[in-house]
């Protein structure tokens with residue numbers, strides 16, 4: 001039955017529909033229309049940007065070369081064709097031939113009354129899984145906070161006892177034994193320093209939130225980095241100058257961005273560039289875990305480097321404490337960043353884009369900021 005027949009002529013008279021192409025391109029989900037020969041007949045704008053190719057390239061070269069031979073996307077389309085059913089696969093790891101990976105729901109639907117025609121659509125999961133992950137990370141960070149607080153409290157006192165005793169002993173000792181007591185003292189000092197670092201997590205004093213110009217914070221951190229640990233690299237700043245203020249704790253924000261930039265510097269190839277960007281993104285909203293209210297996080301800050309990215313084994317756990325692939329690393333840097341971002345009501349995501357590593361932070365506006 002023709003669906004448009006249901007619209008009563010009286011109502012239809014008052015509505016002028018936009019051109020179908022405009023409707024098609026306005027759809028937020030990437031969709032490909034596949035012919036019975038499995039060629040691309042149409043691709044909407046969302047599909048072009050999701051797949052990173054133009055519609056005319058898709059029409060010329062087909063969609064299949066975009067995915068590796070064993071791709072689940074190919075298998076789903078094959079299956080839908082042979083079994084003559086619609087198929088939906090949720091939360092797939094879609095890998096592209098170029099190596100890019102995206103989590104997405106993949107839907108293959110047959111066009112009613114059009115034998116062999118299919119719509120292949122994708123629902124990228126970045127947003128939903130990002131929120132799931134954040135909530136998990138906050139849990140992990142909280143339990144680490146508890147452990148760290150307990151350790152700090154329980155270990156620091158006996159440590160000063162040990163240090164004092166070693167010092168006393170060393171006074172009544174000869175050369176070789178003195179060397180050993182010296183060793184006890186330096187190792188105790190090392191443990192103390194580690195605990196002091198962990199106490200950064202347990203610090204739950206209310207932070208002093210004030211309006212902050214994020215570019216001023218970033219500029220300061222960039223200067224510190226370029227003069228110190230990042231001396232051998234290039235820094236580039238791509239800012240949206242119209243970005244409004246955020247409510248934040250300046251010291252905590254500086255600490256967080258320093259950690260991100262330090263990681264970026266450590267991951268950069270020789271002569272590489274570390275890029276800081278800001279942007280205003282109207283559309284991004286997340287559901288808060290507690291109330292379920294939807295909050296808008298329009299301020300985006302990215303720290304981008306040209307390194308190889310995190311090893312696959314840890315890529316899904318970067319923001320958890322004690323996860324590190326670096327010799328001598330503590331794995332506390334990104335956990336602290338995630339805590340600070342969470343304290344500011346934001347979320348953070350690790351991403352790979354065009355061979356570069358992107359740490360993307362999304363923050364809410366300061367109340368009353370336009």
Ligand SMILES: Nc1ncnc2c1ncn2[C@@H]1O[C@H](COP(=O)(O)OP(=O)(O)O)[C@@H](O)[C@H]1O
Nearest residue numbers: 263264267309310324325326329330331333334
């Ligand atoms: N920009 C980056 N590029 C590649 N890997 C990164 C980057 N930032 C962090 N990582 C990975 O995440 C791990 C955890 O980082 P972090 O929490 O700062 O701890 P640490 O630096 O002490 O190892 C690092 O060991 C590294 O493997």
Ligand SMILES: [Mg+2]
Nearest residue numbers: 259263333334
């Ligand atoms: Mg680090």
